[in-house]
Amino acid sequence: xxxxxxxxxxxxxxxxxxxxxxxxxxxxxxxxxxxxxxxxxxxxxxxxxxxxxxxxxxxxxxxxxxxxxxxxxxxxxxxxxxxxxxxxxxxxxxxxxxxxxxxxxxxxxxxxxxxxxxxxxxxxxxxxxxxxxxxxxxxxxxxxxxxxxxxxxxxxxxxxxxxxxxxxxxxxxxxxxxxxxxxxxxxxxxxxxxxxxxxxxxxxxxxxxxxxxxxxxxxxxxxxxxxxx
Ligand code: ADP
Ligand code: MG
Numbered sequence: 519x520x521x522x523x524x525x526x527x528x529x530x531x532x533x534x535x536x537x538x539x540x541x542x543x544x545x546x547x548x549x550x551x552x553x554x555x556x557x558x559x560x561x562x563x564x565x566x567x568x569x570x571x572x573x574x575x576x577x578x579x580x581x582x583x584x585x586x587x588x589x590x591x592x593x594x595x596x597x598x599x600x601x602x603x604x605x606x607x608x609x610x611x612x613x614x615x616x617x618x619x620x621x622x623x624x625x626x627x628x629x630x631x632x633x634x635x636x637x638x639x640x641x642x643x644x645x646x647x648x649x650x651x652x653x654x655x656x657x658x659x660x661x662x663x664x665x666x667x668x669x670x671x672x673x674x675x676x677x678x679x680x681x682x683x684x685x686x687x688x689x690x691x692x693x694x695x696x697x698x699x700x701x702x703x704x705x706x707x708x709x710x711x712x713x714x715x716x717x718x719x720x721x722x723x724x725x726x727x728x729x730x731x732x733x734x735x736x737x738x739x740x741x742x743x744x745x746x747x
Pocket of ligand 1: 529531536538556557558559560561562563564565
């Protein structure tokens with residue numbers, strides 16, 4: 519479960535204080551698919567970064583499975599991410615000097631995961647990229663690069679998947695493929711999925727849709743269709 523209580527984010531800006539996220543409460547139960555929509559600059563990435571522990575809130579508490587991550591050290595946060603969280607960004611964030619295979623296996627080896635070779639093979643198969651395993655990111659299309667990034671994010675079987683406009687740089691067909699992979703992780707493995715997207719069609723397939731504007735939640739909808747299926 520993800521819990522945010524009275525969480526806000528402010529940053530100094532030219533001698534003044536800019537509020538990026540106004541105080542908000544949010545509780546996301548395990549396995550829920552939540553989409554976050556809102557115009558550029560509304561605070562979506564900030565919200566995701568706070569939940570990932572990549573950024574610290576100015577006020578409030580953030581709990582992952584009951585454990586507060588506010589004020590936790592870098593090591594503890596890295597451990598938490600390694601254990602529970604997978605993150606996918608719009609711009610893939612692959613290491614250009616490593617092949618697809620290496621981009622997936624190297625973080626696993628650093629984390630000391632057992633069976634990394636077999637797992638990497640399996641992940642490449644899942645994202646339909648076995649034939650491209652030894653290609654470098656520059657030799658892959660955008661859709662293929664994002665599938666490598668997804669395989670890397672899935673390596674630890676994360677129970678929480680955070681995706682920041684993961685289909686934003688892809689055409690609709692590749693976007694659909696990437697979206698389907700995340701949905702499978704959500705449905706088959708009951709992973710919580712928090713998806714920031716500009717795509718209203720994808721957003722409306724969530725169990726719950728949150729709209730941000732100017733750092734505030736302006737709308738929250740439980741999607742009846744999704745809830746019934
Ligand atoms: P979104 O992802 O919805 O486009 P962001 O969360 O990236 O929005 O940013 C929200 C607002 O906060 C934007 O106006 C952005 O420029 C600003 N912002 C984000 N991070 C910082 C920062 N570190 N310093 C100053 N302003 C920031
Ligand atoms: Mg953003």
